Amino acid sequence: MLRIALQRFASDRVGIRLRRLHTAMCTNCRSQTTTEARPAATMSVLLIEAFYGGSHKQLMDLLKGEIEGCVLSSLPAKKWHWRARTAALHFMQAIPPSDSYRVLFTSSVLNLAELVALRPDLGKLRKILYFHENQLVYPVRKNQDRDFQYGYNQILSCLVADVVVFNSAFNMESFLSSISKFLKLIPDHRPKNLEPVIRPKCQVMHFPILFPDISRFLPEHKKAPQKISIECLGHHTRINDHSQNESAKVEPALSSQVKEPLEESIDIVMSSTKSSSEDDRQAISEPSPSSIHTESQRPLHIVWPHRWEHDKDPETFFKIMMKLKDQGLPFCLSVLGEMFTDVPDIFSEARTSLGSAVSHWGFLPGREEYFRVLCAADVVISTAKHEFFGVAMLEAVHCGCYPLCPKALVYPEIFPAEYLYSTPEQLLKKLQNFCKRPGIVRRHRFQGATAPYSWASLSGEFRSLLTAEPRKDL
Structure with missing residues (x-):
């Protein structure tokens, strides 16, 4: 009996070890494919990108690389429509629980409402939704081709988000002003007055571009x-060459041969004295050979x-x-x-x-x-x-x-x-x-x-956006 008991005890210990090993291997595999793991003490900002490509990838990589405490969970930039439909279910399983998260930052590809319903712990974070584009005004060849679900997902995401950020004023206004019209596609029992609920959460923060040093590539x-500007002075047209070390000087390098109308050519710094009449348009000639x-x-x-x-x-x-x-x-x-x-x-x-x-x-x-x-x-x-x-x-x-x-x-x-x-x-x-x-x-x-669209100009705004005090209910 003692020998049987010892065998069972040894078997149970082996089973426990195998299960622990399997769990560790699965967690490690999952983190390598979707979440870049960091020590728990350093994680405070959870970045989620359901379509990790193009400008979406560019932004997430920039934030992760420049702001301390970010951990990224992502899906490859393939099958955009399926990412919009199903990414929340994937991230429900892929994102490990952590008491260190304070902020959730995601693009509007993700249905944020679904994710916070599936993961209530993530719903307690300060949730920031970033719009690279909006589906309410996305161009389709025929209106019946528009898939209602994508725009509907974005409206739901805005309702559960704490902050909604757009990369341009055009993006924000085109989205907010289209909500009412978009919801009229619902046959009956349409929700009303959602735009006034969402608007107070909204702000514009231009996409931050990390402009590289390209001096070694420039011809x-x-x-x-120097810069070239074209000015029309009365009945004479001249080319101005402004250099860094010289004041503006006129190059009398125009031949007498008349070329195409300037207004149909290069629209550079036009004088307000230019006539708008088709017959009165001034013409530009080629520069002299010495200036070419x-x-x-x-x-x-x-x-x-x-x-x-x-x-x-x-x-x-x-x-x-x-x-x-x-x-x-x-x-x-x-x-x-x-x-x-x-x-x-x-x-x-x-x-x-x-x-x-x-x-x-x-x-x-x-x-x-x-x-x-x-x-x-x-x-x-x-x-x-x-x-x-x-x-x-x-x-x-x-x-x-x-x-x-x-x-x-x-x-x-x-x-x-x-x-x-x-x-x-x-x-x-x-x-x-x-x-x-x-x-x-x-x-x-x-x-x-x-410069206003550079990371150097916008980094302070993004750092403030991603800074949040721990909530009492965490």
Whole structure:
């Protein structure tokens, strides 16, 4: 009997050890795939990203790297629609309980209402919801194609969040002003007056960009401190060259030959004395040969650095590129940006049609290689139908590119009017003239500011946002 008892005791001890080992292995595996574990004493901010790619990844990596006490739990950037539907259930199991969490910071891809219902311990944290985009105004080809669930999830998430942060004023106002109309899609018993409940929680904090030092990638003409502006003085047009060490001086370098109208060319610092009449538009001539930089001999380099999805309207962009090629205008093209499961057919069609005009084609995963291409480019273009901030556009401007953006969405909030176009026809005309005068584009310096969108400017706001005192009910 004693021997049997000892055998059972030994067997039980082995079983306990095996179960402990299995539990430890499962926890370790889970933390490696979804949660980056840190010592419990240092964890105070729980970062959750259901779609860990693009600007979503960029923000989470920045916060985790720059703010002490952050632990990140994420899912790969695949199957966005499934992430929006099911991520809460995954994180319910993947996030280990901890008494050290004080703040939960997540993007609006996650259904926060579901997560805090499944994990009441996380519901007690200070919950911050960050909107990179909103689904209430996401463009769809047909209204019946709109999936009500995604926008509904975001409204529910706002209701349970303590703070709701938008990356732009356009994003915030387009979301809040659309809630009532969106909920009218419900057949009956529609909820009312949710916008006044959500609005007091809302604030705008622009996406913080960690602009890198790109000086080693810049070509010589972008390092020059000069800028080109075009002024119309009475019946005379002149080019001004402003340098860092000299006061403004006029270069009387205009030939007598009349070229295309300036208003259909480069919209740089136009004088208010210019007539708006079509017949009264002033014309610009090419600079004299002595003022032409060697860089002017290269074709205009156009870059399109956006996601390969229909909401960025690649159809309009490539249609314009093909028109430039058909007209025999010299340019080269770099098409960057991330590709996901479903790539619009226009990309393969355009790659074949544009042929030798293509310089770079496809996503560049290395940041150094990506910024090297941006520094080599002259013009960065957006044709987006869905944009609430535009990290790629500002990164390209940081690299010395001349931006051309729609006069809609978030762009008027960030870019001066001279960089905005109203129609595809206007964009085409600008690019036609840019292709003919690449030297003037290359000598231009951006007339706006990128510093307000940098991590250096915004870090204090984000540090304050992610600081919270422990709650009494924790």
